[in-house]
Amino acid sequence: MKAREKRSKWVTTLLLLFCLIIFLLPFYFILVNAFKPMSEIAENGFALPKTLSLDNFRNAFTRLNFANAMKNTVVVTLLSNIGGLVMGSMAGYWLARKKNKVTAFIYFVFIGSMAIPFQAIMIPFAKVAKTLHMTNSLWGLAVAFWAFTLPISIFMTVGAMKNVPIEVEEAARIDGCSSFRMFWTIVFPLIRPAVITFVIINTFWFWNDYLLTQMMLSRKALRTIQLAMQAMFNDAFYAWDTALAALTLSIIPLLIFFIILQRNIIEGMSAGSVKG
Incomplete structure (x- = not known):
């Protein structure tokens, strides 16, 4: 039995290494x-460079x-995250606490919209x-x-609210706390892991989006990194040295973001999972 488990672990490890x-x-x-x-x-795309040069990056x-x-x-990333966080978390809280046929229908519409691809409404x-x-x-x-x-933000907020006892809010109301203040000072810290999760997910989308951004921004001065990358590839399709350096520059900010928040990403994913 132990030998079989050991072989199974080796096979799993090798498969993971291959992936x-x-x-x-x-x-x-x-x-x-x-x-x-x-x-x-x-000459050889997989060989190490003979000499390190930063000319491509320049x-x-x-x-x-x-x-x-x-x-x-x-x-764009900051503005989008601020608005999405405020509206998504507050709307999700309201839909979670004001349960009736109307709010159930509104919630269904938001969740159903997640199945509609952007190309269908472009x-x-x-x-x-x-x-x-x-x-x-x-x-x-x-x-x-x-x-x-809004759909993903509301979905995750409503799920997180299932783990927040209603008694906490009732005690705050008895103490004279307004609904707005109660949400931001009492409820919001309790659902912060779920909020961090959808903020991180949205950040990767905002940073890497091309289709919506290209449709909304046509002026050269307003180009984001992805639009600038596409424009450069169109001008220098065969200049792989410059293009690959540009790709590296576009990846570095998100890599730093992930390294800084990797602990929050793991905690948010686990704490954002909901019961029932």
């Missing part, structure tokens, strides 16, 4: 070739207008955005993200 190698192989290719000139990439930084693209991406949404003068505006893009992130 890890397959997963990390593209990142290895990108990182290694980001430091090599085009001649070395053409060219990519200039061609991407990386500082401006980074600023635009950070602004054309009518583009017309609405143009009518409301939301295009070519970082604020307009953030408002669009608020709308599209």
